Amino acid sequence: MSRPIEYKFVSTNSADIAAELTAKYEELTGRTLLxxxxxxxxxxxxxxxxxxxxxxxxxxxxxxxxxxxxxxNLDALGETIxxxxxxxxxxxxxxxxxxxxEPQNTAxxxxxxxxxxxxxxxxxxxxxxxxxxxxxxxxxxxxxxCEKSGSIGNGYAPGQINTLIDVDNILFFSECKNIETSxxxxxAATDSEYYELMxxxxxxxxxxxxxxxxxxxxxAVSTDIADVCAINPKDxxxxxxxxxxxxxxxxxxxxxxxxxxxxxxDDKVRPLTDIVEVVDPDVVDFDVDLxxxxxxxxxxxxxxxxxxxxxxxxxxxxxxCKKIGxxxxxxxxxxxxxxxxxxxxxxxxxxxxxxRDGSDNLxxxxxxxREIKITxxxxxxx
Numbered sequence: 001m002s003r004p005i006e007y008k009f010v011s012t013n014s015a016d017i018a019a020e021l022t023a024k025y026e027e028l029t030g031r032t033l034l035x036x037x038x039x040x041x042x043x044x045x046x047x048x049x050x051x052x053x054x055x056x057x058x059x060x061x062x063x064x065x066x067x068x069x070x071x072x073n074l075d076a077l078g079e080t081i082x083x084x085x086x087x088x089x090x091x092x093x094x095x096x097x098x099x100x101x102e103p104q105n106t107a108x109x110x111x112x113x114x115x116x117x118x119x120x121x122x123x124x125x126x127x128x129x130x131x132x133x134x135x136x137x138x139x140x141x142x143x144x145x146c147e148k149s150g151s152i153g154n155g156y157a158p159g160q161i162n163t164l165i166d167v168d169n170i171l172f173f174s175e176c177k178n179i180e181t182s183x184x185x186x187x188a189a190t191d192s193e194y195y196e197l198m199x200x201x202x203x204x205x206x207x208x209x210x211x212x213x214x215x216x217x218x219x220a221v222s223t224d225i226a227d228v229c230a231i232n233p234k235d236x237x238x239x240x241x242x243x244x245x246x247x248x249x250x251x252x253x254x255x256x257x258x259x260x261x262x263x264x265x266d267d268k269v270r271p272l273t274d275i276v277e278v279v280d281p282d283v284v285d286f287d288v289d290l291x292x293x294x295x296x297x298x299x300x301x302x303x304x305x306x307x308x309x310x311x312x313x314x315x316x317x318x319x320x321c322k323k324i325g326x327x328x329x330x331x332x333x334x335x336x337x338x339x340x341x342x343x344x345x346x347x348x349x350x351x352x353x354x355x356r357d358g359s360d361n362l363x364x365x366x367x368x369x370r371e372i373k374i375t376x377x378x379x380x381x382x
Contacts (some may be wrong), residue, residue, distance in 0.1 A: 004067050086188065089188040093146070104133075128145050151196045233361060239277060244260055245323075251366070288333070289373040325366070327352065
């Protein structure tokens with residue numbers, strides 16, 4: 001949702017202000033000002049000062065409105081009015097397996113803060129707890145956290161983080177590797193994301209477990225979460241099922257789902273009678289298959305049109321796949337193609353498909369783009 005544009009509390013039109021000053025001057029002095037009159041130049045100077053002051057007045061007034069405030073001003077309003085703090089950047093986490101060469105007759109310590117990295121050394125990670133490899137065992141699984149906050153640490157597949165930096169920290173060390181994909185890293189919320197969270201936070205004041213409250217607490221877990229849906233399944237009375245998808249259109253990974261479960265299962269959030277589950281929505285795959293035609297007399301080249309169409313398809317995918325229950329709508333794609341430069345576009349796929357959004361308490365659906373096929377049909381006369 002885009003935020004409203006700045007509201008003008010006072011006019012900053014310099015021509016109107018100059019006219020008002022000139023009229024008042026002539027009324028008080030009884031003389032008419034000509035364009036080259038020195039007093040006319042003085043009035044122009046005063047007009048500039050008044051315009052600048054009015055710009056500052058408008059800015060200050062807008063910073064008292066949550067829908068228009070920015071930065072620290074928005075933070076202050078959010079904490080004062082909504083009791084919601086801006087989500088800060090979070091580092092990615094995952095589980096690391098440390099292995100020693102053979103079982104020992106004493107426990108082998110893995111100190112907190114032991115650092116590891118991937119083969120390229122791009123990011124460093126550290127263990128978050130003191131751990132040991134027990135007597136007779138050859139490995140221990142230890143949680144690690146990325147040293148750099150943000151989504152940059154997400155997506156490291158099992159085995160990619162595999163280099164021990166602090167080689168002297170673990171006796172009889174043999175190897176280390178992450179055993180799950182790194183997850184849960186997120187950037188700090190933008191002003192728009194924070195404002196939407198503030199609005200959603202109004203639902204959280206209820207203690208009755210409403211849909212909006214669960215969705216608020218789930219979405220507050222990470223700024224990388226694009227959409228959340230909470231339902232009470234028809235076949236499971238007393239249960240609350242929560243579904244989440246990420247900004248890249250994928251279903252929430254296990255780490256994010258675990259974080260959502262913990263946030264929504266807190267005793268201050270969950271009514272005692274609710275049983276919370278974080279599960280996956282049903283995926284409905286679709287393809288984009290279209291043929292475009294260019295006008296023979298057009299000044300726009302075929303390759304330029306194709307690039308514009310490709311960009312429109314990318315924008316369509318982002319719109320279509322980042323909201324749970326959004327119907328697969330080819331009309332939206334056609335609307336995005338309007339400025340591509342093509343004479344006409346024949347969209348063979350997708351076709352309109354209604355998706356469940358959870359309002360009927362059935363498992364909601366989310367669209368996923370599977371394949372893109374863009375074909376040039378050549379030139380046509382007007």
